[in-house]
Amino acid sequence: MPDPLHSDPLNDELLELALEAARRAGTLLRDGRPADLGVASTKTSPIDVVTEMDLASEKLITGFLAEHRPDDGFLGEEGASVPGSSGVRWVIDPVDGTVNYLYGLPSWSVSIAAERDGETVVGVVAAPMRGETYQAVVGGGAFNNGERVHHRPAPPLSQALVATGFGYVAERRAGQAEVLRTLIPQVRDIRRGGSAAIDLCDVACGRVDAYYERGLNPWDLAAGVLIAREAGALTGGRPGQPASHELTVAAAPALFEQLQPLLDDLGAWHD
Structure with missing residues (x-):
């Protein structure tokens, strides 16, 4: 995990909140998916759908984060947009891979990032059907379920x-x-x-x-x-x-x- 001697207390706080929000949303989505999941609305085309669970996930995430950090801003896929006054903004995709989720395919995730003064400093992606959570804090490396990860050596x-x-x-x-x-x-x-x-x-x-x-x-x-x-x-x-x-x-x-x-x-x- 990142070196605690070089950690930033605010970034650490944002990471812990993002991890818990993503865990809660992932559990809701995995365990609460109705057998007859329907489409709540469409966005850019009939293929680009919003399900009831996208909306429930975003409400859960924004509610949890606002409870702990009421002055932060939000930008969410399903409509959450709050400017905030703290210099921190949360950028949220409550279900990334909604069509996969709609069809019961496993490749969907919850994505939560925290920006400070416009720079992304924390990123968490939870993939519940993989049993994996990926995380990073700027300058601290990347991790999957707590184990450091690295890209593959570049092939031709x-x-x-x-x-x-x-x-x-x-x-x-x-x-x-x-x-x-x-x-x-x-x-x-x-x-x-x-x-x-x-x-x-x-x-x-x-x-x-x-x-x-x-x-x-x-x-x-x-x-x-x-x-x-x-x-x-x-x-x-x-x-x-x-x-x-x-x-x-x-x-x-x-x-x-x-x-x-x-x-x-x-x-x-x-x-």
Whole structure:
């Protein structure tokens, strides 16, 4: 675990709160999923759904955090938006991988990040169906169930196992398919898991060599990007830019330096 001699008391507090909030939400989602789970609403398209459990999870998380830190801000996928006055903002995805959750597939997670003055300092991703919780504090390394993790040594691009994801709007999906058509002969293979937060943690744990996706929102990437970076991976967007809605890339440094410019040339950052 991180060296207590070099820890920051506020970051430690934020981490403990994030871990407990994610644990509670994960338990609710795992144990409380109704057999006839229905869709509460749709977002960008009929494929991009919100279930009743997304809403219940976000309410649980924001309620727990506000009880302990009432002056903090919130940014949540399902509508939580509070500016706060403490300089701390929580960025929350109450179910990352909602379609997986809806269908009873195991690759879904709860993602909670804490920002201080705009910098992500704490990230927690709980994947209850894996029995795993990933965590990182800025400068303190990345951990899975308390064990330190590190990215895989960078392979040649031709031997890289690359995770990705697709948007919900048909036009974006068509563009992403075209990028993939050109990319797939140049790598070992592609994986599409359905939870961006888990994909980023899989880079951190060495389960895939790289991950990229267009269209992520702050709640999709905030915790996972910190965890991947603290595991030694490089993260970013287009060359010279941070990970963003436009493009998110994470990989071991030597592989990142090959993959990022290739994705830029292929137009993975635009529809």
